[in-house]
Amino acid sequence: MSNDPKTEAEVRAFFDEYIKAYPKDDLDRYLNLFSQDENLVMFGTNEKWLGWGEYKSAPAEDKERYGEISLEYDWLKVNSQGLVAWIAAEVKVNVKVEGEWRSIPARLTGVLREIEGKWKIVQSHISVPG
Numbered sequence: 001m002s003n004d005p006k007t008e009a010e011v012r013a014f015f016d017e018y019i020k021a022y023p024k025d026d027l028d029r030y031l032n033l034f035s036q037d038e039n040l041v042m043f044g045t046n047e048k049w050l051g052w053g054e055y056k057s058a059p060a061e062d063k064e065r066y067g068e069i070s071l072e073y074d075w076l077k078v079n080s081q082g083l084v085a086w087i088a089a090e091v092k093v094n095v096k097v098e099g100e101w102r103s104i105p106a107r108l109t110g111v112l113r114e115i116e117g118k119w120k121i122v123q124s125h126i127s128v129p130g
Contacts, residue, residue, distance in 0.1 A: 007080045011112060014119040015076060015087060022071040023059045030059055035113065035120040043125040045106075068096035073108075083114040091126070104128060 014033070021030040034040060038051040042058070049055035062069060075090040086109070093104045110124035 003078070003080060007085060008078045011078045011080065011085045011087065011119060012076065014112065015073075015078075015089070018121075019071050019073060019091075023063045023069055027059055027063070031056060033121055035115060035122045039122060041123045043127070045127045066095045066097075070094045085112045085114075085119065086110065087112065093126075093128075 018030075018033055021033065023030055034052070034055070036052040036056070038053070040049070040052050040055055042049040042055050044058075047058075049058055071091050071093060073089045073091045077088045079086050089108045091106050091108050093106050095102055095104065106126055106128050108124065108126040111122050112119045113122045114120075
């Protein structure tokens with residue numbers, strides 16, 4: 001395993017973009033961060049999407065269900081080898097419910113692959129610790 005400083009910096013920048021883009025007004029900006037093929041695997045609390053076809057509408061559904069939603073993170077660990085990187089993060093999911101902001105602690109893990117010179121999420125899991 002190698003944690004090449006250049007790769008780590010690229011993946012950290014990618015994760016910062018992920019946090020900024022997380023379902024806000026520009027869903028295309030967010031969706032562009034994912035591998036858009038049948039190998040994409042995404043897990044949420046009580047949810048699972050297999051392949052781009054299943055996942056591509058999920059962020060819009062979350063936005064419709066929760067209205068205002070955003071992420072922030074307190075801690076991020078990056079590991080990598082070649083064209084693959086994996087991350088673990090402690091995040092807060094911020095949602096506005098009935099006009100009041102709520103911050104929900106969660107954990108996020110993901111696998112990224114460099115595709116045509118850009119990092120893309122190929123697998124991810126976000127859930128609330130129990």
